[in-house]
Amino acid sequence: MAIDVRPETAAPPEQNPNRLKKLVIIGICVIAAGSLLCLGFTPMVFSGIVQSMRDSAENAQEGCGSLGFTVDDDVKIDGLAADQLQNAATIVGVGQKMQVPPRGWVIALATALQESLLHNYTVATDHDSVGLFQQRPSSGWGNAPATATDTRTPAQRLADPSYASAKFYEKLLRQPGWNQRRLAEVAQAVQISAFPERYARWESFATLLVNRLTKGAANGVVATQGDPIRCATPGQITGAGWTVPALGQVGSGFRPPDRPSHQGVDIIVPRFTVIHAASAGIVITSKCNASTGNCDVDGGISVKGCGWYVEIAHTSGLTTRYCHMVERPLVQVGQTVVAGQPLGRVGSSGNSSGPHLHFETRVNGDAVNPIPFMAARGAPLGTRQ
Known part of the structure; x- marks a missing residue:
């Protein structure tokens, strides 16, 4: 059996960039944490979210399990109000019905967190952007009726969380290799935002939400509702x-x-x-x-x-x-x-x-x-x- 007898990180001094990289990474994390406060989270709410993320990491199952999963509408997470959790459950539930893999649910939740903090804004405040994903009728969102008898305006359709989620997933699934790419990159391909990298800061929290709402669906590879959760092998991408x-x-x-x-x-x-x-x-x-x-x-x-x-x-x-x-x-x-x-x-x-x-x-x-x-x-x- 091959083993190393010296630490791999013991490089010659001029080849060891760890200190600089660590400072850069810590700086990025501090900026990201501060941005959550700027987005409307009070320090108390932010602390609750961070604690929830820590608890999730500490209690994460080792392995991937073999149980089916359902969306738990009654889950509670410190820092999120009832309407935010209900909207999160709707986004995940629509993804399940459309047989979108759990990775798509994480991307959708991260996008909605960035766009609206999971609040369903029915009145446009930024140009004509409405709904969980702040989609704009002037850009073509909402033009397709949900059914043959759907007479709502595009803005009214986009203010429907189920409709808005479905339209997000439809465009997501058209992006080549979407489940393997960086979250910020693929979310930007769907949304066309002025600040594409901001979606990435929500990835960990979106993963937490998926796991809490579905009892661990982001922990493995699963295709449709009721399928067993499987561990990933090279080339298979988990929901996380x-x-x-x-x-x-x-x-x-x-x-x-x-x-x-x-x-x-x-x-x-x-x-x-x-x-x-x-x-x-x-x-x-x-x-x-x-x-x-x-x-x-x-x-x-x-x-x-x-x-x-x-x-x-x-x-x-x-x-x-x-x-x-x-x-x-x-x-x-x-x-x-x-x-x-x-x-x-x-x-x-x-x-x-x-x-x-x-x-x-x-x-x-x-x-x-x-x-x-x-x-x-x-x-x-x-x-x-």
């Missing part, structure tokens, strides 16, 4: 927007007693196995990181660094890292990647004694255990399915 980077048994774990500086887990897979992006994001690192300066050969226990590796920034201050590739990665810094996109192939470059993928997950720059992190997102590591 995550997938397994590579299928294989876990070797060295996260910070074991004999290796407390091991900041990730080692997934034991054959050389040349394709490594997939665990979630959509932007590549922030793609380079050779070895004390020898050569990543085109196998490393060893005396070599420091990750070898050929990739790091991706996701939403909400999350990053993932993929080390020891056999050759130069397939992606470049600044490139946007979709969930499941090939990043490179497994090798043994850098601080490695045999082929494997060293995989890290980080929150605001700090390493966290990838095992519960990925399990809570419906993409458990260490399985062969």
Whole structure:
């Protein structure tokens, strides 16, 4: 079994950009948190939402379950009023009826949170924008009658949460690869907003809402109401927007007693196995990181660094890292990647004694255990399915 005997992050000083990246990520998170207050959440309400998100993360099931799911109209979440929760339930319920995968529900909720905070505005205040999604009749929204006898005006139709949700999903499903792309990117393709990146800040909370309303549907892969929730395999995207980077048994774990500086887990897979992006994001690192300066050969226990590796920034201050590739990665810094996109192939470059993928997950720059992190997102590591 291949293991690393030195921490992958022990790169030569001039090649270690972690401190700067951590400051940038923390800065983004502080700005995002402040923006929630600016959007109308009082400090007390904001605290309630944050606590709900923490509780959800702590109580997230490990694995994906096998139970069917229904929308729970009676769920309570601190920080959201009854009308907001009812509107959230309507959005999810419409998605179920249309057989939209749970990833679509997360995107729809994040969009409605940004556009209206889940309040159904029946009177236009921003140009002619109305409803949960602030859709505009002048842009063509609402022109199609719901039924042959629907005589409502476009604005009246868009003020109907069920109608507005259905129209959002219809346009969402027409976007190529929508379930693998960054939430902000695909939401923007539907909405055409002046501030496209603002949708992304709601992704974690929208995932929480889906899980609370459906008892965990965002934790796995599921197609229609009543279907069992399945764990994701490479190429399958959970409702939370995550997938397994590579299928294989876990070797060295996260910070074991004999290796407390091991900041990730080692997934034991054959050389040349394709490594997939665990979630959509932007590549922030793609380079050779070895004390020898050569990543085109196998490393060893005396070599420091990750070898050929990739790091991706996701939403909400999350990053993932993929080390020891056999050759130069397939992606470049600044490139946007979709969930499941090939990043490179497994090798043994850098601080490695045999082929494997060293995989890290980080929150605001700090390493966290990838095992519960990925399990809570419906993409458990260490399985062969």
